[in-house]
Amino acid sequence: MKILIVGAGGVGRVATHKVAQMNDVFDEVLLASRTKSKCDGIAEDVRENFGVTINTEAVDADEVGEMVSLIRDFEPEIVLNLALPYQDLPIMDACLETGVHYVDTANYEPRDTPKFEYHWQWAYRERFEQAGIMALLGSGFDPGVTNVFCAHAARNHFDEIDCIDILDCNAGDHGLPFATNFNPEINIREITQPGRWWNETNWEEVEPMSVHESFSFPEGIGEREIYLLYHEEMESLSKYLDLKKIRFWMTFSDSYLTHLRVLENIGMTSIEPVHFKGHPIAPLEFLKAVLPDPASLGERTKGKTCIGCLVHGRKDGKEKQYYIYNICDHEEAFAETGAQAVSYTTGVPAAIGARMIATGEWLKPGVWNMEQFDPAPFLEELQNRGLPWTEVDFDFTPKPQTNSTFVGDRN
Numbered sequence: 001m002k003i004l005i006v007g008a009g010g011v012g013r014v015a016t017h018k019v020a021q022m023n024d025v026f027d028e029v030l031l032a033s034r035t036k037s038k039c040d041g042i043a044e045d046v047r048e049n050f051g052v053t054i055n056t057e058a059v060d061a062d063e064v065g066e067m068v069s070l071i072r073d074f075e076p077e078i079v080l081n082l083a084l085p086y087q088d089l090p091i092m093d094a095c096l097e098t099g100v101h102y103v104d105t106a107n108y109e110p111r112d113t114p115k116f117e118y119h120w121q122w123a124y125r126e127r128f129e130q131a132g133i134m135a136l137l138g139s140g141f142d143p144g145v146t147n148v149f150c151a152h153a154a155r156n157h158f159d160e161i162d163c164i165d166i167l168d169c170n171a172g173d174h175g176l177p178f179a180t181n182f183n184p185e186i187n188i189r190e191i192t193q194p195g196r197w198w199n200e201t202n203w204e205e206v207e208p209m210s211v212h213e214s215f216s217f218p219e220g221i222g223e224r225e226i227y228l229l230y231h232e233e234m235e236s237l238s239k240y241l242d243l244k245k246i247r248f249w250m251t252f253s254d255s256y257l258t259h260l261r262v263l264e265n266i267g268m269t270s271i272e273p274v275h276f277k278g279h280p281i282a283p284l285e286f287l288k289a290v291l292p293d294p295a296s297l298g299e300r301t302k303g304k305t306c307i308g309c310l311v312h313g314r315k316d317g318k319e320k321q322y323y324i325y326n327i328c329d330h331e332e333a334f335a336e337t338g339a340q341a342v343s344y345t346t347g348v349p350a351a352i353g354a355r356m357i358a359t360g361e362w363l364k365p366g367v368w369n370m371e372q373f374d375p376a377p378f379l380e381e382l383q384n385r386g387l388p389w390t391e392v393d394f395d396f397t398p399k400p401q402t403n404s405t406f407v408g409d410r411n
Protein backbone atom coordinates (compact mmCIF):
# COMPACT_ATOMS: atom_id res chain seq x y z
CA MET A 1 0.00 0.00 0.00
CA LYS A 2 0.95 3.63 -0.42
CA ILE A 3 0.53 6.11 2.43
CA LEU A 4 0.64 9.90 2.36
CA ILE A 5 1.70 11.52 5.66
CA VAL A 6 0.86 15.23 5.99
CA GLY A 7 2.80 17.34 8.55
CA ALA A 8 6.54 17.27 9.21
CA GLY A 9 6.53 18.27 12.89
CA GLY A 10 7.56 16.14 15.86
CA VAL A 11 4.62 13.74 15.47
CA GLY A 12 5.11 13.45 11.69
CA ARG A 13 8.79 12.65 12.28
CA VAL A 14 7.99 9.75 14.64
CA ALA A 15 5.14 8.36 12.51
CA THR A 16 7.34 8.44 9.39
CA HIS A 17 10.05 6.46 11.24
CA LYS A 18 7.46 3.89 12.35
CA VAL A 19 5.67 3.60 9.00
CA ALA A 20 9.08 3.07 7.35
CA GLN A 21 9.45 -0.03 9.57
CA MET A 22 6.07 -1.40 8.43
CA ASN A 23 7.19 -2.39 4.95
CA ASP A 24 5.07 -5.54 5.18
CA VAL A 25 2.06 -3.27 4.52
CA PHE A 26 3.40 0.13 3.36
CA ASP A 27 5.75 -0.10 0.41
CA GLU A 28 5.69 3.57 -0.60
CA VAL A 29 5.58 6.59 1.69
CA LEU A 30 5.18 10.26 0.78
CA LEU A 31 5.75 12.88 3.48
CA ALA A 32 4.29 16.29 2.61
CA SER A 33 4.18 19.48 4.64
CA ARG A 34 4.10 23.23 4.14
CA THR A 35 7.90 23.34 4.36
CA LYS A 36 9.50 20.71 2.11
CA SER A 37 12.95 21.08 3.72
CA LYS A 38 11.51 19.70 6.98
CA CYS A 39 10.23 16.64 5.10
CA ASP A 40 13.65 16.21 3.47
CA GLY A 41 15.37 16.31 6.87
CA ILE A 42 13.12 13.54 8.21
CA ALA A 43 13.49 11.50 5.00
CA GLU A 44 17.28 11.73 5.29
CA ASP A 45 17.20 10.44 8.90
CA VAL A 46 14.87 7.56 7.96
CA ARG A 47 17.17 6.62 5.07
CA GLU A 48 20.19 6.62 7.39
CA ASN A 49 18.43 4.65 10.14
CA PHE A 50 16.47 2.10 8.13
CA GLY A 51 17.64 2.35 4.52
CA VAL A 52 14.09 3.21 3.47
CA THR A 53 13.36 5.93 0.90
CA ILE A 54 10.64 8.44 1.78
CA ASN A 55 9.31 10.67 -1.00
CA THR A 56 8.74 14.32 -0.07
CA GLU A 57 6.59 17.18 -1.35
CA ALA A 58 5.41 20.64 -0.32
CA VAL A 59 1.69 21.09 0.22
CA ASP A 60 -0.62 23.64 1.79
CA ALA A 61 -3.21 21.35 3.33
CA ASP A 62 -5.59 24.26 3.95
CA GLU A 63 -6.16 24.17 0.19
CA VAL A 64 -8.41 21.24 -0.75
CA GLY A 65 -7.38 21.58 -4.41
CA GLU A 66 -3.67 21.19 -3.57
CA MET A 67 -4.39 18.13 -1.45
CA VAL A 68 -6.55 16.59 -4.18
CA SER A 69 -3.78 17.08 -6.79
CA LEU A 70 -1.17 15.58 -4.48
CA ILE A 71 -3.39 12.56 -3.75
CA ARG A 72 -4.19 12.08 -7.46
CA ASP A 73 -0.47 12.19 -8.34
CA PHE A 74 0.72 9.79 -5.64
CA GLU A 75 -2.41 7.59 -5.42
CA PRO A 76 -2.15 6.55 -1.76
CA GLU A 77 -4.73 4.27 -0.08
CA ILE A 78 -4.45 6.19 3.22
CA VAL A 79 -3.78 9.80 4.23
CA LEU A 80 -2.30 10.20 7.73
CA ASN A 81 -2.96 13.76 8.84
CA LEU A 82 -0.30 14.96 11.30
CA ALA A 83 -0.56 18.66 10.48
CA LEU A 84 -2.62 20.85 12.82
CA PRO A 85 -6.29 20.47 13.83
CA TYR A 86 -7.20 23.37 11.47
CA GLN A 87 -6.38 21.15 8.48
CA ASP A 88 -8.67 18.23 9.44
CA LEU A 89 -11.69 19.29 7.38
CA PRO A 90 -9.86 20.31 4.17
CA ILE A 91 -7.95 17.01 4.27
CA MET A 92 -11.18 15.04 4.88
CA ASP A 93 -12.74 16.87 1.93
CA ALA A 94 -9.79 15.90 -0.26
CA CYS A 95 -10.08 12.26 0.90
CA LEU A 96 -13.78 12.25 -0.01
CA GLU A 97 -13.06 13.69 -3.44
CA THR A 98 -10.39 11.08 -4.16
CA GLY A 99 -11.82 8.04 -2.29
CA VAL A 100 -8.93 7.60 0.17
CA HIS A 101 -8.99 6.55 3.86
CA TYR A 102 -8.19 9.20 6.50
CA VAL A 103 -6.49 9.08 9.93
CA ASP A 104 -5.71 11.94 12.36
CA THR A 105 -4.66 12.53 15.98
CA ALA A 106 -6.60 15.64 17.02
CA ASN A 107 -10.14 16.86 16.37
CA TYR A 108 -10.94 19.78 14.10
CA GLU A 109 -10.73 23.26 15.57
CA PRO A 110 -11.79 26.47 13.89
CA ARG A 111 -8.93 29.01 14.08
CA ASP A 112 -11.07 31.72 15.66
CA THR A 113 -12.71 29.66 18.45
CA PRO A 114 -10.85 27.09 20.50
CA LYS A 115 -13.52 24.37 20.58
CA PHE A 116 -12.66 20.75 21.08
CA GLU A 117 -15.70 19.07 19.59
CA TYR A 118 -16.19 16.18 17.20
CA HIS A 119 -19.42 17.33 15.57
CA TRP A 120 -17.71 18.89 12.55
CA GLN A 121 -16.00 15.59 11.74
CA TRP A 122 -18.88 13.30 12.77
CA ALA A 123 -20.98 15.22 10.21
CA TYR A 124 -18.90 13.47 7.48
CA ARG A 125 -20.08 9.99 8.57
CA GLU A 126 -22.69 9.38 5.87
CA ARG A 127 -20.56 10.80 3.08
CA PHE A 128 -17.63 8.58 4.07
CA GLU A 129 -19.94 5.56 4.28
CA GLN A 130 -21.36 6.27 0.85
CA ALA A 131 -17.88 6.72 -0.60
CA GLY A 132 -16.84 3.37 0.94
CA ILE A 133 -13.93 4.96 2.80
CA MET A 134 -13.05 5.23 6.44
CA ALA A 135 -11.92 8.03 8.77
CA LEU A 136 -10.23 7.04 12.03
CA LEU A 137 -10.31 10.00 14.41
CA GLY A 138 -7.85 10.72 17.20
CA SER A 139 -5.22 8.00 16.73
CA GLY A 140 -2.58 9.56 19.01
CA PHE A 141 -2.05 8.80 22.69
CA ASP A 142 -4.66 11.03 24.27
CA PRO A 143 -6.94 10.91 22.35
CA GLY A 144 -6.06 7.54 20.90
CA VAL A 145 -4.42 4.96 23.12
CA THR A 146 -6.47 6.24 26.08
CA ASN A 147 -9.67 5.44 24.12
CA VAL A 148 -8.32 1.95 23.37
CA PHE A 149 -7.32 1.45 27.03
CA CYS A 150 -10.88 2.39 28.09
CA ALA A 151 -12.45 0.04 25.50
CA HIS A 152 -10.18 -2.78 26.69
CA ALA A 153 -11.12 -2.12 30.35
CA ALA A 154 -14.84 -2.03 29.52
CA ARG A 155 -14.66 -5.22 27.44
CA ASN A 156 -12.39 -7.35 29.59
CA HIS A 157 -12.29 -6.03 33.13
CA PHE A 158 -15.65 -4.53 34.11
CA ASP A 159 -19.39 -5.26 34.05
CA GLU A 160 -20.15 -1.68 35.11
CA ILE A 161 -17.97 1.42 35.05
CA ASP A 162 -18.56 4.18 37.60
CA CYS A 163 -15.68 6.46 36.75
CA ILE A 164 -12.69 6.74 34.45
CA ASP A 165 -9.85 9.13 35.28
CA ILE A 166 -7.43 9.66 32.41
CA LEU A 167 -4.09 10.66 33.91
CA ASP A 168 -1.46 12.32 31.72
CA CYS A 169 1.92 12.91 33.36
CA ASN A 170 4.96 14.36 31.67
CA ALA A 171 7.73 13.95 34.21
CA GLY A 172 10.33 15.04 31.67
CA ASP A 173 12.64 18.00 32.15
CA HIS A 174 14.08 20.04 29.26
CA GLY A 175 15.87 22.51 31.52
CA LEU A 176 14.21 25.56 29.94
CA PRO A 177 12.11 27.99 31.99
CA PHE A 178 9.04 27.62 29.74
CA ALA A 179 8.32 25.53 26.65
CA THR A 180 5.41 23.42 25.49
CA ASN A 181 5.82 19.76 24.53
CA PHE A 182 3.89 20.00 21.32
CA ASN A 183 2.71 22.83 19.08
CA PRO A 184 2.56 25.81 21.53
CA GLU A 185 -0.48 27.40 19.90
CA ILE A 186 -2.58 24.22 20.05
CA ASN A 187 -1.29 23.32 23.52
CA ILE A 188 -2.03 26.72 25.09
CA ARG A 189 -5.48 26.94 23.45
CA GLU A 190 -6.24 23.58 25.06
CA ILE A 191 -5.09 24.22 28.62
CA THR A 192 -6.52 27.72 28.99
CA GLN A 193 -10.06 26.40 28.44
CA PRO A 194 -12.41 25.84 31.39
CA GLY A 195 -12.03 22.37 32.91
CA ARG A 196 -14.98 20.10 32.07
CA TRP A 197 -15.90 16.56 33.02
CA TRP A 198 -18.81 14.20 32.35
CA ASN A 199 -21.06 13.54 35.34
CA GLU A 200 -23.79 10.94 34.57
CA THR A 201 -25.97 13.08 32.28
CA ASN A 202 -24.24 16.42 31.82
CA TRP A 203 -20.91 18.26 31.62
CA GLU A 204 -19.72 19.97 34.80
CA GLU A 205 -17.55 23.03 34.25
CA VAL A 206 -14.85 24.56 36.47
CA GLU A 207 -12.46 27.51 36.10
CA PRO A 208 -9.27 26.60 34.19
CA MET A 209 -6.74 24.81 36.45
CA SER A 210 -8.90 25.37 39.54
CA VAL A 211 -9.31 21.70 40.54
CA HIS A 212 -6.17 19.77 41.35
CA GLU A 213 -4.78 17.14 43.66
CA SER A 214 -1.80 14.89 43.91
CA PHE A 215 -1.42 11.43 42.45
CA SER A 216 1.36 8.94 42.92
CA PHE A 217 2.56 7.79 39.50
CA PRO A 218 4.20 4.36 39.17
CA GLU A 219 7.70 3.16 38.28
CA GLY A 220 9.69 5.76 40.17
CA ILE A 221 7.91 8.89 38.91
CA GLY A 222 6.19 9.42 42.26
CA GLU A 223 3.84 12.08 43.57
CA ARG A 224 2.80 14.82 41.11
CA GLU A 225 0.14 17.54 41.13
CA ILE A 226 -2.58 16.80 38.55
CA TYR A 227 -5.03 19.40 37.17
CA LEU A 228 -8.53 18.76 35.84
CA LEU A 229 -8.81 19.74 32.16
CA TYR A 230 -11.26 19.24 29.34
CA HIS A 231 -9.86 16.85 26.76
CA GLU A 232 -11.51 15.78 23.53
CA GLU A 233 -11.58 11.99 24.03
CA MET A 234 -14.10 12.41 26.84
CA GLU A 235 -16.74 13.47 24.30
CA SER A 236 -16.58 10.21 22.34
CA LEU A 237 -15.92 7.98 25.36
CA SER A 238 -18.95 9.33 27.25
CA LYS A 239 -21.03 8.66 24.12
CA TYR A 240 -19.74 5.25 23.04
CA LEU A 241 -18.92 3.54 26.36
CA ASP A 242 -21.36 2.81 29.14
CA LEU A 243 -19.90 4.83 32.02
CA LYS A 244 -21.14 7.26 34.66
CA LYS A 245 -18.25 9.70 35.01
CA ILE A 246 -15.14 10.53 33.07
CA ARG A 247 -12.46 13.10 33.90
CA PHE A 248 -9.08 14.08 32.46
CA TRP A 249 -6.07 15.19 34.49
CA MET A 250 -2.68 16.50 33.45
CA THR A 251 0.45 17.26 35.47
CA PHE A 252 1.98 20.74 35.45
CA SER A 253 4.91 22.11 37.42
CA ASP A 254 4.52 25.28 39.53
CA SER A 255 6.98 27.05 37.26
CA TYR A 256 4.97 26.19 34.13
CA LEU A 257 1.75 27.44 35.72
CA THR A 258 3.38 30.67 36.91
CA HIS A 259 4.67 31.43 33.41
CA LEU A 260 1.28 30.59 31.92
CA ARG A 261 -0.54 32.83 34.42
CA VAL A 262 1.74 35.78 33.60
CA LEU A 263 1.32 35.24 29.86
CA GLU A 264 -2.46 35.09 30.28
CA ASN A 265 -2.55 38.16 32.53
CA ILE A 266 -0.70 40.27 29.98
CA GLY A 267 -2.86 39.04 27.09
CA MET A 268 -0.23 36.96 25.29
CA THR A 269 -2.40 33.82 25.11
CA SER A 270 -5.28 35.60 23.35
CA ILE A 271 -6.28 34.56 19.84
CA GLU A 272 -8.03 37.91 19.21
CA PRO A 273 -5.86 39.83 16.71
CA VAL A 274 -4.33 43.15 17.84
CA HIS A 275 -3.07 45.79 15.43
CA PHE A 276 0.68 46.18 15.59
CA LYS A 277 2.51 48.49 13.19
CA GLY A 278 -0.37 48.26 10.76
CA HIS A 279 -0.68 44.46 10.85
CA PRO A 280 -3.27 42.33 12.68
CA ILE A 281 -1.41 39.86 14.88
CA ALA A 282 -2.91 37.20 17.17
CA PRO A 283 -0.80 37.38 20.37
CA LEU A 284 -0.81 33.57 20.73
CA GLU A 285 0.56 33.13 17.21
CA PHE A 286 3.32 35.63 18.01
CA LEU A 287 4.03 33.82 21.30
CA LYS A 288 4.38 30.58 19.35
CA ALA A 289 7.01 32.26 17.18
CA VAL A 290 9.16 33.25 20.19
CA LEU A 291 8.78 30.06 22.25
CA PRO A 292 11.16 27.14 21.71
CA ASP A 293 10.15 24.87 18.84
CA PRO A 294 9.01 21.65 20.57
CA ALA A 295 11.01 19.68 17.97
CA SER A 296 14.18 21.27 19.39
CA LEU A 297 13.48 19.97 22.92
CA GLY A 298 14.14 16.34 22.04
CA GLU A 299 17.87 16.52 22.51
CA ARG A 300 17.68 18.09 25.96
CA THR A 301 14.66 16.33 27.54
CA LYS A 302 15.26 13.73 30.21
CA GLY A 303 12.77 11.71 32.24
CA LYS A 304 9.57 9.88 31.41
CA THR A 305 5.94 10.26 30.50
CA CYS A 306 3.22 8.14 32.08
CA ILE A 307 -0.22 8.24 30.48
CA GLY A 308 -3.00 5.90 31.47
CA CYS A 309 -6.53 5.31 32.69
CA LEU A 310 -7.68 4.57 36.20
CA VAL A 311 -11.04 2.81 36.10
CA HIS A 312 -13.40 2.26 38.97
CA GLY A 313 -16.46 0.01 38.82
CA ARG A 314 -17.70 -3.54 39.32
CA LYS A 315 -16.88 -7.01 38.01
CA ASP A 316 -18.78 -10.16 39.04
CA GLY A 317 -20.58 -8.18 41.76
CA LYS A 318 -17.32 -6.97 43.33
CA GLU A 319 -16.11 -3.40 43.42
CA LYS A 320 -12.71 -2.92 41.78
CA GLN A 321 -10.20 -0.42 40.57
CA TYR A 322 -7.94 -0.99 37.60
CA TYR A 323 -5.06 1.03 36.19
CA ILE A 324 -3.60 0.67 32.70
CA TYR A 325 -0.69 2.86 31.61
CA ASN A 326 2.35 3.29 29.43
CA ILE A 327 5.71 4.69 30.48
CA CYS A 328 7.82 6.28 27.76
CA ASP A 329 11.38 7.51 28.21
CA HIS A 330 12.26 10.81 26.52
CA GLU A 331 15.89 9.90 25.84
CA GLU A 332 15.06 6.48 24.40
CA ALA A 333 12.40 8.03 22.15
CA PHE A 334 14.95 10.60 20.95
CA ALA A 335 17.63 7.99 20.31
CA GLU A 336 15.21 6.04 18.09
CA THR A 337 13.47 8.82 16.17
CA GLY A 338 15.07 12.19 16.96
CA ALA A 339 11.93 13.33 18.82
CA GLN A 340 10.99 13.42 22.52
CA ALA A 341 8.40 11.20 24.20
CA VAL A 342 5.37 13.49 23.67
CA SER A 343 5.84 13.28 19.90
CA TYR A 344 6.77 9.60 20.18
CA THR A 345 3.68 8.61 22.17
CA THR A 346 1.55 10.35 19.50
CA GLY A 347 3.40 9.27 16.35
CA VAL A 348 3.56 5.56 17.19
CA PRO A 349 -0.25 5.13 17.63
CA ALA A 350 -0.81 7.27 14.53
CA ALA A 351 1.27 4.80 12.49
CA ILE A 352 -0.51 1.85 14.14
CA GLY A 353 -3.95 3.38 13.39
CA ALA A 354 -3.01 3.58 9.69
CA ARG A 355 -1.73 0.01 9.90
CA MET A 356 -5.05 -1.22 11.38
CA ILE A 357 -6.80 0.08 8.25
CA ALA A 358 -4.11 -1.27 5.91
CA THR A 359 -4.31 -4.80 7.36
CA GLY A 360 -8.11 -4.70 7.36
CA GLU A 361 -8.29 -5.32 11.13
CA TRP A 362 -10.10 -2.03 11.63
CA LEU A 363 -11.60 -1.38 8.22
CA LYS A 364 -15.17 -0.11 8.05
CA PRO A 365 -16.57 2.72 5.90
CA GLY A 366 -17.68 5.75 7.94
CA VAL A 367 -16.18 8.04 10.57
CA TRP A 368 -15.03 6.28 13.72
CA ASN A 369 -13.40 6.89 17.07
CA MET A 370 -10.83 4.46 18.42
CA GLU A 371 -12.99 2.89 21.16
CA GLN A 372 -15.47 1.67 18.52
CA PHE A 373 -13.10 -1.10 17.38
CA ASP A 374 -11.74 -4.28 18.94
CA PRO A 375 -8.87 -3.02 21.14
CA ALA A 376 -6.90 -6.31 21.04
CA PRO A 377 -4.99 -6.00 17.73
CA PHE A 378 -4.11 -2.37 18.42
CA LEU A 379 -2.85 -3.17 21.94
CA GLU A 380 -0.72 -5.99 20.59
CA GLU A 381 0.90 -3.64 18.05
CA LEU A 382 1.50 -1.07 20.79
CA GLN A 383 3.41 -3.64 22.89
CA ASN A 384 5.62 -4.52 19.95
CA ARG A 385 6.26 -1.09 18.47
CA GLY A 386 7.78 0.82 21.36
CA LEU A 387 4.88 1.63 23.70
CA PRO A 388 4.46 -1.33 26.07
CA TRP A 389 1.61 -1.04 28.54
CA THR A 390 1.01 -2.38 32.03
CA GLU A 391 -2.27 -3.18 33.75
CA VAL A 392 -2.83 -3.56 37.48
CA ASP A 393 -5.89 -4.51 39.53
CA PHE A 394 -6.33 -2.96 42.96
CA ASP A 395 -8.46 -4.14 45.82
CA PHE A 396 -10.77 -1.26 46.40
CA THR A 397 -10.71 0.29 49.85
CA PRO A 398 -13.33 3.04 50.23
CA LYS A 399 -11.76 6.37 51.18
CA PRO A 400 -13.21 8.54 53.92
CA GLN A 401 -15.29 11.37 52.44
CA THR A 402 -13.25 14.55 51.99
CA ASN A 403 -13.75 17.72 50.03
CA SER A 404 -11.18 16.62 47.48
CA THR A 405 -12.20 15.32 44.10
CA PHE A 406 -11.60 11.60 44.33
CA VAL A 407 -9.05 10.39 41.84
CA GLY A 408 -8.22 7.05 43.29
CA ASP A 409 -6.57 5.18 46.04
CA ARG A 410 -4.03 2.82 44.62
CA ASN A 411 -3.22 0.92 47.83
Ligand code: NDP
Nearest residue numbers: 007008009010011034035061083106140141142143182183
Ligand atom coordinates in the same frame (compact mmCIF):
# COMPACT_ATOMS: atom_id res chain seq x y z
P1 NDP B 1 4.10 20.69 14.91
O1 NDP B 1 3.67 22.09 15.00
O2 NDP B 1 5.47 20.29 15.37
O3 NDP B 1 3.96 20.15 13.41
C1 NDP B 1 2.86 20.43 12.60
C2 NDP B 1 3.31 20.29 11.16
O4 NDP B 1 2.18 20.54 10.35
C3 NDP B 1 4.40 21.26 10.77
O5 NDP B 1 5.42 20.57 10.11
C4 NDP B 1 3.69 22.22 9.83
O6 NDP B 1 4.46 22.64 8.74
C5 NDP B 1 2.59 21.36 9.27
N1 NDP B 1 1.51 22.22 8.81
C6 NDP B 1 0.87 23.21 9.48
N2 NDP B 1 -0.04 23.79 8.70
C7 NDP B 1 0.02 23.16 7.50
C8 NDP B 1 -0.64 23.33 6.27
N3 NDP B 1 -1.59 24.25 6.10
N4 NDP B 1 -0.31 22.49 5.25
C9 NDP B 1 0.66 21.56 5.39
N5 NDP B 1 1.33 21.37 6.54
C10 NDP B 1 1.02 22.16 7.57
O7 NDP B 1 2.99 19.80 15.68
P2 NDP B 1 3.15 18.37 16.32
O8 NDP B 1 3.92 17.48 15.41
O9 NDP B 1 3.59 18.50 17.72
O10 NDP B 1 1.62 17.91 16.35
C11 NDP B 1 0.98 17.42 15.18
C12 NDP B 1 -0.47 17.10 15.48
O11 NDP B 1 -0.56 16.13 16.51
C13 NDP B 1 -1.30 18.31 15.98
O12 NDP B 1 -2.55 18.27 15.37
C14 NDP B 1 -1.44 18.05 17.46
O13 NDP B 1 -2.63 18.62 17.97
C15 NDP B 1 -1.52 16.53 17.47
N6 NDP B 1 -1.16 15.94 18.77
C16 NDP B 1 -1.95 14.92 19.24
C17 NDP B 1 -1.65 14.32 20.44
C18 NDP B 1 -2.43 13.13 20.89
O14 NDP B 1 -1.99 12.44 21.83
N7 NDP B 1 -3.56 12.80 20.30
C19 NDP B 1 -0.54 14.78 21.27
C20 NDP B 1 0.30 15.79 20.65
C21 NDP B 1 -0.05 16.37 19.44
P3 NDP B 1 5.54 23.85 8.82
O15 NDP B 1 6.53 23.40 9.85
O16 NDP B 1 6.10 23.95 7.48
O17 NDP B 1 4.80 25.07 9.26
